[in-house]
Amino acid sequence: MSIRNFIFEMSSKVIAGGGLDAEEAVRLSTASAADRLLLFAEAARIRDHFIGNRVFLCSIINAKSGRCSENCAFCAQSVYHDSGAPVYPLVNEDEMVRCAILAEQDGAGCYGIVTSGTGINNNDELDRVCRVVTRIKSETGISPSCSLGIIDVEKAVRLKNAGMETYHHNIETARSFFPNICTTHDYEDDLATISAAKSVGLKVCCGGIFGLGETFEQRVEMAITLRELGVDSIPLNFLNPVAGTLLEKADNLTPMECLTIISVYRFLLPDKRLSVCGGRERNLRELQSWIFLAGASGTMTGNYLTTPGRPPELDKQMLRDLEMDVEGCCGDYKHDA
Numbered sequence: 001m002s003i004r005n006f007i008f009e010m011s012s013k014v015i016a017g018g019g020l021d022a023e024e025a026v027r028l029s030t031a032s033a034a035d036r037l038l039l040f041a042e043a044a045r046i047r048d049h050f051i052g053n054r055v056f057l058c059s060i061i062n063a064k065s066g067r068c069s070e071n072c073a074f075c076a077q078s079v080y081h082d083s084g085a086p087v088y089p090l091v092n093e094d095e096m097v098r099c100a101i102l103a104e105q106d107g108a109g110c111y112g113i114v115t116s117g118t119g120i121n122n123n124d125e126l127d128r129v130c131r132v133v134t135r136i137k138s139e140t141g142i143s144p145s146c147s148l149g150i151i152d153v154e155k156a157v158r159l160k161n162a163g164m165e166t167y168h169h170n171i172e173t174a175r176s177f178f179p180n181i182c183t184t185h186d187y188e189d190d191l192a193t194i195s196a197a198k199s200v201g202l203k204v205c206c207g208g209i210f211g212l213g214e215t216f217e218q219r220v221e222m223a224i225t226l227r228e229l230g231v232d233s234i235p236l237n238f239l240n241p242v243a244g245t246l247l248e249k250a251d252n253l254t255p256m257e258c259l260t261i262i263s264v265y266r267f268l269l270p271d272k273r274l275s276v277c278g279g280r281e282r283n284l285r286e287l288q289s290w291i292f293l294a295g296a297s298g299t300m301t302g303n304y305l306t307t308p309g310r311p312p313e314l315d316k317q318m319l320r321d322l323e324m325d326v327e328g329c330c331g332d333y334k335h336d337a
């Protein structure tokens with residue numbers, strides 16, 4: 001079967017409610033540059049079927065930066081790397097709330113409080129984050145989420161009771177590639193955090209980062225893990241190599257490769273939020289708006305953890321030009337298909 005017919009067959013199967021296996025997903029990635037335009041279009045058709053012509057924006061604050069004892073090869077905040085990334089303790093509560101208000105004004109529906117480190121490790125910090133979550137719930141219309149590293153059920157309950165709706169925790173890459181990226185904690189620790197969050201009824205935002213040297217088979221492996229975990233939204237990050245990190249010289253991605261990843265993820269995770277986050281500007285360059293034509297349903301606006309994003313007004317203009325609807329983060333975003 002030609003690759004074009006194969007793309008049509010797979011998109012019809014997905015829209016009919018079927019799921020792709022790993023081999024089928026990898027074959028999609030072998031399309032030529034010309035045939036990838038069809039792949040993107042069919043991924044967008046799948047998004048439109050399950051979600052509609054809608055997009056959501058999220059924003060984050062790097063609420064505690066640097067000195068992380070983990071050794072993630074891509075990360076500027078690891079103590080193993082001499083990256084010059086900012087180092088500071090948990091920022092004060094008023095500042096976290098102020099940034100939530102600004103994020104809401106910029107159109108974000110979800111605001112993530114992100115801290116470096118294996119986990120949030122003392123009650124004082126967790127108390128402060130919980131207070132901020134409660135204030136954001138009462139003082140803004142934005143949905144607060146947290147990314148505080150590895151947590152257990154007890155911490156998940158405290159965050160939920162404070163008003164947090166979504167916990168974010170990335171698995172970063174495929175299980176088979178993870179030992180190449182991090183050796184200071186186990187993949188199972190990340191999976192346990194996701195289980196803890198889900199077990200108390202939180203929504204889970206969980207994805208990973210591409211361009212670390214993984215194969216396309218491993219990208220598909222991660223997507224299938226995410227499908228099995230039943231996560232709610234999936235951030236797709238593309239490596240922006242930072243000097244001083246282990247992967248400072250990695251330069252594995254092209255814009256078309258990024259768009260292919262997005263599309264294949266849409267085929268594999270048809271009704272999930274796929275949000276393009278870190279590395280968008282560097283890796284997509286002039287093709288940034290194509291992420292939505294390739295099946296994405298969200299993006300991060302504003303700055304990333306240790307690298308700057310572009311002005312939010314440019315993202316808003318991009319979405320106006322695409323004539324896509326922007327919606328809040330945590331409502332029911334499924335389209336009545």
Ligand code: SF4
Binds near residue numbers: 075076116117118
């Ligand atoms: S990715 Fe997270 S856990 Fe890994 S080094 Fe960076 S801050 Fe630490």
